[in-house]
Amino acid sequence: MTKDDILDQLVEMMRDYFDEPDLALDRDSTAREVAEWDSLAHVNIIAGVESTFGVRFAISEIESLKSVGDLVDLVVAKKGL
Amino acid sequence: MIELEWLPAVDDWSARLTQARSSDSPDWPALRSLAASSIDFLQTDRLDRVLGKTFAGAPPEGLAAPVVRIAVTGSATLSHLAPALRIAAARRNMWAEVHVGEYGQYHQELEDPDSALWQFNPTALLIALDARHLFARQLNSAEEAAGHVAQLLDRCEALWAKARARGLHVIHQTAMPVLPQLAGNNEHRVGWSAAGTLAVYNEALRARADAAGVDLLDLSPAIAADGLKLWHDPALWHRAKQEVTIRAAPAYGDLVMRLIAARAGRSAKCLVLDLDNTLWGGVIGDDGLAGIVLGQGNAAGEAHLALQAYARDLTRRGVILAVCSKNDEANALEPFDQHPDMLLRRSDIACFVANWQDKATNLRRIAAELNIGTDTLLFVDDNPAERALIRRELPEVMVPELGDDPSLYVDRIAASGWLEATALTDDDLVRASQYQANAQRTAARADVTDIDAYLRSLTMEMRWRSFDRIGLSRVAQLINKSNQFNLTTRRYNEAEIEAMINDPAVLSLQLRLLDSFGDNGMISVLIARLTEAGTAEIDTWLMSCRVLGRGAEAAALNLLVQQAQACGVERLIGRYLPSAKNGMVAAHYEKLGFVLLERGEDGSSTWQLDLTQFTPLPCHIECTEG
Structure with missing residues (x-):
């Protein structure tokens, strides 16, 4: 699995989650760009990423996330890809 | 992940959701069947968004019970549980409107008659107090601990009374056992321990709730069955104050809704x-x-x-x-x-x-x-x-x-x-x-x-072969075991069956049935013998009762006729020989369009089918050789 694959899977997951089939996200996207991506949704999305990819993040790792790209990199690091 | 394992898993869930929502008029039956499948929290939240948009104006029609309005109030984060409550209602062909109170404001909301909670006009109230809130006060002795429990129970009663006075169905969640033990097995010897006091509180709640006409949402059996780790994630507690982790939300929602459904008379009888x-x-x-x-x-x-x-x-x-x-x-x-x-x-x-x-x-x-x-x-x-x-x-x-x-x-x-x-x-x-x-x-x-639509949806395929060595032992097993759907109950051993493989005067069929659920295996065996010019007699016809009512008999006859016609047969004879077990096929040949030739005193009967007039029987099974 490459970083692009993980990004694709993440975007797919978020499109489903927000029920926005046309949601456009790239590595530079942030939560601010998505109206419904509030703090509650963020917690659930991170839990969803953990479930989807079978990984678990530490609190400090989650707090350091700034963009979708950071999240992709974190998944890659956790999975040792 | 806690699975709703009593519900069916739906492989193409996502595609079905897309389809159900894109139809011109909202397809409530399709949407609620998606709610009634084994889904996780991501699917639950997604379906909830779709339902919210689809039925923004008015709830769907044809509901099993009046709309329930559930106010949820408590001491920690609860808003992540609301979608699961609504989906658990949809699962039961019910509709729930959910109001989640402000974080930690349960006391004020219940006390203030003008609060948003009361303005929501609820029919049911769910009170969920988290363990750390209940036992935040430092206790110093067993006496203080007992006093604290008594105080908590009195406070609960006062809150319940407010809601019961308005005729609400009140549901009070027990405290989750999330506090650390200080002494382990001998926790009770630390009289003031919060973990021990929590257990005392939970136990005492039962009688008080019963007396007040309040239903307890007792999480203990579910937590014992699934494990606390699946219900509570310390990381999510610290990050988001979710005492019930979002991963357990679908299970939590179902536990609440089964109480509400039971009160509405929606449980199984x-x-x-x-x-x-x-x-x-x-x-x-x-x-x-x-x-x-x-x-x-x-x-x-x-x-x-x-x-x-x-x-x-x-x-x-x-x-x-x-x-x-x-x-x-x-x-x-x-x-x-x-x-x-x-x-x-x-x-x-x-x-x-x-x-x-x-x-x-x-x-x-x-x-x-x-x-x-x-x-x-x-x-x-x-x-x-x-x-x-x-x-x-x-x-x-x-x-x-x-x-x-x-x-x-x-x-x-x-x-x-x-x-x-x-x-x-x-x-x-x-x-x-x-x-x-x-x-x-x-x-x-x-x-x-009307069963036709169902049979079509099974996309059945019948694979046929004449007897061969590969299928020999299974054919022998069926011939010697089948009693009910067996026209003549004639038994043959493997050697006798093997002799039929190359016998030009024998027509044989071994039939497998596949459907959208998988391969049913070999389900039917037919043997016919060419007796005189232009005539064949069905010696053996048996079928597994598992596939009854699917039209497999019709498909089998179509195949047999095809083979017989290829051998120049114009007349097919069938016999029913009654046994203690095969009463269900007494009318088998009649149902398939055979004409009665004679009926014996022993209950047996002989039937004929004119193949020159035969048109294949309709059925929803595609036949292939293989």
């Missing part, structure tokens, strides 16, 4: 039980009384017995039992009357239906005879095709997935929550016998259900 491979192992019609698996000393036999014990205990608290089995009635009753290990007796069953009609028709008949709605039936059947048929034909019937192993059956039914009961009365305890008497008085008219 009647357990409808299949017999073969459900109440016992094996097929009574084929294996006989001595051959079925039931009773002590055999793992599978004990598992089937455990289901019987569970069903019997349910009748003692007011659940009605019915039987719905594809069997000759005499065969189906035999174990009830004669098997020494049967726990359930004929007198436990209020309505006993054993015949060869489709089960949707039979469930309607059971409901009619018992004078209850089909939406109060809980249907227990090991056969996934029967379960799918009922879910499709009667979506209001509760149909748990049972798993592959009889040892799972009891837990799956119990976990479904479809038997949730609130108040139990003396009436409950004698209800089963009342219903039995009623059923005997009433004779219901059998309805005919």
